[in-house]
Amino acid sequence: GAVVSQHPSWVICKSGTSVKIECRSLDFQATTMFWYRQFPKQSLMLMATSNEGSKATYEQGVEKDKFLINHASLTLSTLTVTSAHPEDSSFYICSASGTGGIWTEAFFGQGTRLTVV
């Protein structure tokens, strides 16, 4: 299957700093990428839908100014957690589908474990 690479796999940062997470589709072009957050022993919560060349669409309750999403190319989307606080500590996962869009499989990155101290 297609490969989605997410980096870093884990990061520890100080409270008040910003952290950037990258999501790359390695062998296909992804018009749309998705960012999820997962709390321990819970399912995935969609944060936003990222469309190449346009603004991201955020889910209700997700702070746009805290979670900045950029999708500058067909193979790269980034999530920046700004002014991070301990409550932002979580597991963040991105996903992308191939050129068939809604008809194709969604592939996921390895996830990023963010710990804010």
Next chain:
Amino acid sequence: KQEVTQIPAALSVPEGENLVLNCSFTDSAIYNLQWFRQDPGKGLTSLLLIQSSQREQTSGRLNASLDKSSGRSTLYIAASQPGDSATYLCAVRIQGAQKLVFGQGTRLTINP
């Protein structure tokens, strides 16, 4: 609003048994349904994708079925192995949107 439910939440069986995981969804207006596996601290691995027009898909020891009219899908695992231990998630791609709606997952443990 689409809701996806997975039963049971956890399942523990001896190695070698065949087993079935269940997934139900409330709105039949879906493009497709996908089953994933997630190992602890890892991302999701796609197992099977069933389009709304299909009834089942098979990959190795895995078989997934879809009954869109009743809002149900099952994932059948044959001859289970300890390496199958993981959390299994189902997700539907709802019509009118691109996003996936996930169930809460079934945590599967295969005992040697």
